[in-house]
Amino acid sequence: MSRPRTNAKLAGIERYRQQVISHPLARGISLDDVRDHLANLPRKRFPRVAYGNRGGIPCVQPRGGVPLFEAQYQLTRQLSEAGADFIPLTIDSYTRQNQYETATQLLRRSEEEGKNYLNGYPLISHGYELTRELYHEIDKPISLRHGTPDARLLVEVAIASGITEIEGGGICYCLPYSEGFPLDRCLLYWQYVDRVCAVNSSEDLPIHRESFGPLTATLVPPAIALAIEIVEALLAAEQGVTSFAVSFGQTGSIIQDIAAGRVLRRLTRHYLDRFGFEAVQSYIVYHQWMGQFPSGREKATAIIVGSSIISSMISADKIVVKTRDEALGVPSAEVNAEAVDTVRYVLRTFGCAEPVTSPLVDCEATLIESEVTSILGAIFDMSGDVFWESVFRAFQMGYLDVPFSPHIDNANKLISMRDRNGSIRISERGNVPISDEDAQLERRLLASRDIELDKSYRQLLTDINVMV
Amino acid sequence: MIIGVIGDDVHVVGNRIMQLALEESGFQVFNLGTRNRPSHFRQAALEVNAHAVFVSSLNGEGEYWCADFRRQFADVGLGNIILYVGGNLVVGKRPQEDVVKTFKSYGFDRVYHQQRDIGVAIADLVEDLKHVQATYQRETRGN
Numbered sequence: 001m002s003r004p005r006t007n008a009k010l011a012g013i014e015r016y017r018q019q020v021i022s023h024p025l026a027r028g029i030s031l032d033d034v035r036d037h038l039a040n041l042p043r044k045r046f047p048r049v050a051y052g053n054r055g056g057i058p059c060v061q062p063r064g065g066v067p068l069f070e071a072q073y074q075l076t077r078q079l080s081e082a083g084a085d086f087i088p089l090t091i092d093s094y095t096r097q098n099q100y101e102t103a104t105q106l107l108r109r110s111e112e113e114g115k116n117y118l119n120g121y122p123l124i125s126h127g128y129e130l131t132r133e134l135y136h137e138i139d140k141p142i143s144l145r146h147g148t149p150d151a152r153l154l155v156e157v158a159i160a161s162g163i164t165e166i167e168g169g170g171i172c173y174c175l176p177y178s179e180g181f182p183l184d185r186c187l188l189y190w191q192y193v194d195r196v197c198a199v200n201s202s203e204d205l206p207i208h209r210e211s212f213g214p215l216t217a218t219l220v221p222p223a224i225a226l227a228i229e230i231v232e233a234l235l236a237a238e239q240g241v242t243s244f245a246v247s248f249g250q251t252g253s254i255i256q257d258i259a260a261g262r263v264l265r266r267l268t269r270h271y272l273d274r275f276g277f278e279a280v281q282s283y284i285v286y287h288q289w290m291g292q293f294p295s296g297r298e299k300a301t302a303i304i305v306g307s308s309i310i311s312s313m314i315s316a317d318k319i320v321v322k323t324r325d326e327a328l329g330v331p332s333a334e335v336n337a338e339a340v341d342t343v344r345y346v347l348r349t350f351g352c353a354e355p356v357t358s359p360l361v362d363c364e365a366t367l368i369e370s371e372v373t374s375i376l377g378a379i380f381d382m383s384g385d386v387f388w389e390s391v392f393r394a395f396q397m398g399y400l401d402v403p404f405s406p407h408i409d410n411a412n413k414l415i416s417m418r419d420r421n422g423s424i425r426i427s428e429r430g431n432v433p434i435s436d437e438d439a440q441l442e443r444r445l446l447a448s449r450d451i452e453l454d455k456s457y458r459q460l461l462t463d464i465n466v467m468v
Numbered sequence: 469m470i471i472g473v474i475g476d477d478v479h480v481v482g483n484r485i486m487q488l489a490l491e492e493s494g495f496q497v498f499n500l501g502t503r504n505r506p507s508h509f510r511q512a513a514l515e516v517n518a519h520a521v522f523v524s525s526l527n528g529e530g531e532y533w534c535a536d537f538r539r540q541f542a543d544v545g546l547g548n549i550i551l552y553v554g555g556n557l558v559v560g561k562r563p564q565e566d567v568v569k570t571f572k573s574y575g576f577d578r579v580y581h582q583q584r585d586i587g588v589a590i591a592d593l594v595e596d597l598k599h600v601q602a603t604y605q606r607e608t609r610g611n
Contacts, residue, residue: 178478179478179480179501179502179503180503218481403484404480404481404484405480406478406480406501406502408501412484415488455489455492455587456488456492457485457486457488457489457492457586458585458587460485460488461485464481
C-alpha cells in the first residue's frame with residue numbers, strides 16, 4: 001500500500017539546495033539573504049493573507065510575461081492598477097526547457113532591437129536582484145506561471161526574487177507540456193520544489209503552491225483532472241507545504257463546473273485530513289476557458305463574462321483570466337488590464353453568497369465523486385510503499401490517462417465526448433479504474449445526445465472547439 | 469499505415485483525431501505521435517511493412533524536414549510507398565498551389581495544406597489503396 005505519508009520528506013535538502021544554487025546563473029543566492037528578504041516583505045505579498053482578505057468575491061489573476069525588464073515593470077503596474085489581486089510572472093519557453101543560454105541570447109537581442117524574441121519573462125537570465133526591483137511597492141502576491149518540468153533553479157531564483165506563489169507540479173507541468181521529459185524525474189524535481197517552498201515558509205506566512213488543473217484543456221473529464229489535483233496536493237503536503245490551491249479549467253458545461261468545484265473542494269480536504277495533513281490550507285482556483293478561443297472580440301468577451309459568473313457560482317477563491325485577444329497571441333498590457341477590469345465588474349455585479357446547487361448538479365457531483373474515489377483508491381492500493389512511485393506507475397498502467405497529452409507515458413486509451421448539456425463524458429474508459437456502474441452511467445448520459453455527425457472524429461472536433 | 473507529426477512540433481490534437489478517424493475507416497494505424505524525424509517514419513514503415521505514410525505538421529516546420537522525403541524511402545527500397553502530407557505546411561501565408569507544388573517535388577503523392585477535414589484525405593487514401601484491398605481480399609479468400 002502506498003499511502004501519502006507525513007514522514008516522506010526529501011532528505012538532505014540543505015546540501016541539495018547548495019548544489020542547485022551553485023549554478024552561475026543563481027548569481028550567488030545566499031539562503032540567509034533569501035530568508036531576510038521574505039521576512040521583510042509586506043504581509044499582503046503572501047497568498048494566505050490575500051485569500052483571507054478576499055471577502056465573498058474570488059481573487060482575480062491575469063497572466064502576463066514579457067522579455068524586457070522595463071516592459072514587465074509597466075505591465076506589473078498596469079495589471080495592479082486595473083485591480084488584479086494576484087500579479088503574474090509568466091516565464092518564456094526556453095527558460096521552461098532549461099535552455100538558459102538561448103533565453104539569455106534572445107533577451108539581449110530583444111533589448112538591442114526593441115522587439116520581443118521571447119514569449120515570457122526570462123527570470124533566470126534577468127536574475128533575482130533585478131527582479132526584486134519589479135515588485136517594490138507592490139503589496140499583492142506575485143505568482144510564478146510557467147510549465148517547467150525541472151523547475152529547481154527557477155523556483156530558487158523566484159523565491160529569492162520575492163515570489164510567493166509557485167504554480168505547477170510533477171504531473172501537471174509534465175504531461176500537457178512535454179513529449180518526452182521522464183515523468184518519474186519530473187515528480188522527483190517537483191518534490192524538491194515543494195520542499196523548498198516548505199522550508200522557506202513561516203507558520204503564518206507560507207510560500208503558496210498551486211497546481212494546474214486544466215492540463216491539456218482538451219476534453220479532460222473532471223474525474224481525471226480532480227484525481228490529479230488531489231494527488232498533487234498530497235505530494236506537496238508530503239514535503240511540508242501548508243498552503244495549496246487545487247484548480248480546474250472551465251469544462252464548457254455550467255452544471256459540470258459547479259459539480260466539479262464542489263467535489264474538488266470536499267475531496268481535497270477529505271484526503272488531506274485522512275493522511276494527517278490537517279494543517280494544510282487548501283483553496284480552489286478556476287481557470288477561464290483554456291481551449292481554443294473565438295477570434296471575434298465580442299465572442300471572446302462573452303466567454304470571459306460567462307466564466308466569471310461561473311467562478312462566483314462555485315465560490316472559487318481565485319479566477320485566472322483570459323483576454324479578448326486570446327485567439328490572436330500574447331495580449332497587450334492594455335487589453336490584459338481591461339480583462340481584469342471586466343472580470344472584476346462581473347464578479348461585483350453577479351456575486352453569489354453561496355455555491356449554487358440543483359438536482360442536476362447533485363447527480364453530476366455524485367458521479368464525479370464516485371469516479372475520483374475509485375481512481376485514487378486504486379492508486380493508494382498499489383503495491384510498494386512510496387506514494388510518488390505509485391503515481392508514476394498509475395500513468396504506466398493507464399489508471400490516470402489525460403486526453404490529448406503529447407507525453408509518451410500517457411496511455412491515450414480514454415476517449416471522451418460531450419453530452420447534450422455540453423458536459424464531458426467518458427465514452428471509453430480505457431484502463432481508468434472507475435466502476436462498471438459509473439462507466440455505464442457515463443455512456444447512458446452520452447447516448448441521450450443526438451449525435452449529429454456521421455463520424456465520431458468530426459463530433460470530437462466539434463466538441464473540442466465548442467467555444468469557437 | 470504510419471502517421472506522425474514531424475519536426476519539434478508537439479501539436480498532438482490533430483494527430484490523435486487522425487488516428488481515430490483512420491481507425492474508424494478501417495485502417496490499421498501505427499501512430500508515431502509528435503516530434504519525429506524523417507528517419508522515424510522510414511524505420512517504422514520498414515518495421516510494419518506499411519502501405520502508406522501520412523506526415524503532419526502544424527507549425528510549418530514541414531517544409532524544412534520534408535525536402536528529399538521520397539528519396540529517403542527509396543534508399544531503403546520503399547520507393548513506391550504512398551506518401552501523404554497535411555496540416556499547416558509552411559510558415560506564413562503562401563498560395564495553395566505553391567505549397568502543393570513544393571511538397572509534390574519532395575515526392576509526396578498528395579498534399580493537404582490547411583485542409584480542415586481529414587475526410588477528404590481518407591477518401592483519397594481509400595482510392596489510392598484499392599489495389600491493396602483487392603490483394604488482401606484475394607489472400608484471405610485463399611486461406
